[in-house]
Amino acid sequence: MTETTIPTSATAPAGQTGVSGMALERIRENVSEPPPTEKIGALRWLRRNLFNSPINSALTVIFLALLAYWGVAFFEWGILNAVWYTKDSNVCREATGACWAVIAEKHRPMLFGLYPYDEHWRLVIALVVYLGTVCVTLAPPFWKKYILVPMWIVSLAVVGTLLWGGVFGLKYVDATDWGGLPLTMVLFTGTLLFGFPIAILLALGRRSRLPAVKAISVTLIESMRGVPLITILFVAVNVFPLFLPEGMDINKMLRVVIGMAIFFACYQAEVIRGGLQAIPRGQYEAAEALGLGYWRMTYKIILPQALRICLPGIVNHIIAAFKNTSFVLIIGLFDILTATTSVMQDPLWRRFFVEAYLFVALVYFVFCFALSKYSHQVERWLNEGRRF
Amino acid sequence: MSSQVAARKAERDEPVIRLVDVNKWYGEFQALKNINLTVNRGERVVVCGPSGSGKSTMIRCINRLEEHQRGSIVVDGIELTDNLKNIEAIRSEVGMVFQSFNLFPHLSVVDNLTLAPMWVRKMPKKDAEEIAMEYLKRVKIPEQAFKYPGQLSGGQQQRVAIARALCMQPKIMLFDEPTSALDPEMIKEVLDVMVELAESGMTMIVVTHEMGFAKTVADTMVFMDEGEIVEIAPPSVFFENPSSDRTKLFLSQILTH
Numbered sequence: 025m026t027e028t029t030i031p032t033s034a035t036a037p038a039g040q041t042g043v044s045g046m047a048l049e050r051i052r053e054n055v056s057e058p059p060p061t062e063k064i065g066a067l068r069w070l071r072r073n074l075f076n077s078p079i080n081s082a083l084t085v086i087f088l089a090l091l092a093y094w095g096v097a098f099f100e101w102g103i104l105n106a107v108w109y110t111k112d113s114n115v116c117r118e119a120t121g122a123c124w125a126v127i128a129e130k131h132r133p134m135l136f137g138l139y140p141y142d143e144h145w146r147l148v149i150a151l152v153v154y155l156g157t158v159c160v161t162l163a164p165p166f167w168k169k170y171i172l173v174p175m176w177i178v179s180l181a182v183v184g185t186l187l188w189g190g191v192f193g194l195k196y197v198d199a200t201d202w203g204g205l206p207l208t209m210v211l212f213t214g215t216l217l218f219g220f221p222i223a224i225l226l227a228l229g230r231r232s233r234l235p236a237v238k239a240i241s242v243t244l245i246e247s248m249r250g251v252p253l254i255t256i257l258f259v260a261v262n263v264f265p266l267f268l269p270e271g272m273d274i275n276k277m278l279r280v281v282i283g284m285a286i287f288f289a290c291y292q293a294e295v296i297r298g299g300l301q302a303i304p305r306g307q308y309e310a311a312e313a314l315g316l317g318y319w320r321m322t323y324k325i326i327l328p329q330a331l332r333i334c335l336p337g338i339v340n341h342i343i344a345a346f347k348n349t350s351f352v353l354i355i356g357l358f359d360i361l362t363a364t365t366s367v368m369q370d371p372l373w374r375r376f377f378v379e380a381y382l383f384v385a386l387v388y389f390v391f392c393f394a395l396s397k398y399s400h401q402v403e404r405w406l407n408e409g410r411r412f
Numbered sequence: 413m414s415s416q417v418a419a420r421k422a423e424r425d426e427p428v429i430r431l432v433d434v435n436k437w438y439g440e441f442q443a444l445k446n447i448n449l450t451v452n453r454g455e456r457v458v459v460c461g462p463s464g465s466g467k468s469t470m471i472r473c474i475n476r477l478e479e480h481q482r483g484s485i486v487v488d489g490i491e492l493t494d495n496l497k498n499i500e501a502i503r504s505e506v507g508m509v510f511q512s513f514n515l516f517p518h519l520s521v522v523d524n525l526t527l528a529p530m531w532v533r534k535m536p537k538k539d540a541e542e543i544a545m546e547y548l549k550r551v552k553i554p555e556q557a558f559k560y561p562g563q564l565s566g567g568q569q570q571r572v573a574i575a576r577a578l579c580m581q582p583k584i585m586l587f588d589e590p591t592s593a594l595d596p597e598m599i600k601e602v603l604d605v606m607v608e609l610a611e612s613g614m615t616m617i618v619v620t621h622e623m624g625f626a627k628t629v630a631d632t633m634v635f636m637d638e639g640e641i642v643e644i645a646p647p648s649v650f651f652e653n654p655s656s657d658r659t660k661l662f663l664s665q666i667l668t669h
């Protein structure tokens with residue numbers, strides 16, 4: 025016989041959940057007692073987890089002491105003795121604590137880079153529109169093609185118009201002058217929008233039965249994974265134009281985004297391939313037996329399950345892609361990190377770079393943490409009512 | 413009853429599946445050897461035989477889940493070749509039920525049932541759902557329509573799988589050991605559904621070890637061993653007076669307990 029029982033997905037849960045809801049109710053009513061309520065007192069918890077052996081007790085004491093020492097030190101530096109607002113850098117120099125005033129003073133070039141100072145309001149609107157679109161996209165009630173597709177088209181058009189300008193009386197700003205957080209967002213969004221579909225195609229291609237498709241996918245994935253991102257960006261910006269016919273130029277920003285997208289896609293493809301491999305053969309066979317063609321089967325049956333399985337890995341690479349946007353410094357673009365570095369060259373304020381970088385770290389953290397929290401929520405949604 | 417039999421006899425002359433000298437190899441191993449089998453419209457064929465005898469391979473060749481390397485298979489007038497259009501056309505006319513159910517775990521029961529009618533038959537969602545509910549009633553679990561497969565028992569899952577295949581309104585149903593993965597108390601509920609289906613006149617090929625079921629519904633018994641069809645006979649002859657020693661041995665082994 026050629027058939028095999030699928031060990032986990034189909035048979036096991038069937039056994040566990042074999043009792044129907046009603047039967048379960050009845051069993052609860054008639055036979056079962058409520059489970060014992062387990063209350064672990066705080067003291068018992070401490071004894072069990074922190075002081076269960078001499079070594080553990082010693083480590084607990086030492087780390088608590090260190091934590092207290094650092095906590096107090098940071099509190100004194102960051103809050104008690106900190107300068108919150110001043111226009112005069114000398115006030116900061118005399119203070120013993122942190123100089124958070126540097127952020128108030130320099131936040132605009134940090135957040136917006138080289139973008140013309142008087143046009144910063146455009147970036148603020150663009151960011152609000154963009155983040156609003158993202159928030160709407162992440163909420164399940166809006167997961168409908170007729171909402172998401174037009175919304176993204178409009179939103180990208182608005183953001184693009186605001187960033188470039190040149191119409192409606194807006195001053196034209198070249199893409200090379202974009203900077204700071206909006207640049208980070210543009211690079212990140214572009215990387216995902218181009219990269220994710222490519223990743224899926226590469227993952228499918230690598231498992232394809234067509235030799236040519238498979239060869240192309242394997243070659244692309246293996247060669248791109250073997251090269252540092254910096255090299256890819258350098259090639260995209262400096263080497264690639266040499267191969268274009270004279271007079272032809274592809275926008276630098278686009279070249280950068282595509283370079284990053286392909287790099288992202290090659291890693292993501294392998295993650296997705298892992299998910300594809302976890303799908304039991306029976307799923308393909310059932311879909312084929314119903315007469316679904318390859319693309320419909322992939323889109324309706326295989327991918328939804330595969331992406332769910334590898335969601336943690338996918339989010340991992342999305343977060344990495346967000347932080348990789350800072351690599352554009354080597355090709356002369358000023359994302360939020362590079363913009364901060366260059367702002368901190370100001371001799372009056374340069375000694376307060378720690379505070380500035382802490383602020384940038386906080387910005388990165390907020391975005392990455394939100395992504396991570398959101399992915400947990402997605403996993404919870406996907407698990408609802410489904411045990412398999 | 414007699415008119416039904418007569419009507420079925422009349423349809424007998426119309427073969428819907430014809431396998432001629434079908435051979436298949438897995439590497440060096442020959443899984444099917446010169447298989448010749450004709451199934452007429454409305455005929456119920458039960459295939460039995462020891463493990464590894466090629467039963468599953470044979471019925472999986474009929475909807476091209478496996479590829480045969482020599483011989484010809486004609487289903488509903490279409491010959492199975494590499495032509496993808498033909499394969500998809502045949503698959504939408506041939507329903508299949510698997511040993512391990514193979515429901516789509518990420519879709520609710522009703523979505524499992526409507527998927528193929530909507531995407532292969534291009535049926536409007538509302539019509540597809542109506543048909544789905546109708547078949548769920550026929551397999552006696554309409555109340556489970558909005559649950560997910562993982563929340564159902566094995567027997568319920570297999571009945572959903574049967575309903576899913578029926579929603580495509582196929583001309584032929586293939587069953588590949590449909591009760592082998594089930595707990596004993598669930599086998600009956602699945603077999604009951606299959607008996608009802610057989611009574612409705614569906615053309616069926618069933619690979620199974622359930623000899624009671626075979627005696628009840630089969631028009632034709634097929635016994636396979638080592639990739640060959642050893643014996644084809646009506647159940648009365650097959651169980652009472654088999655001609656081959658291998659069949660006798662097999663029957664004595666499975667009927668003693």
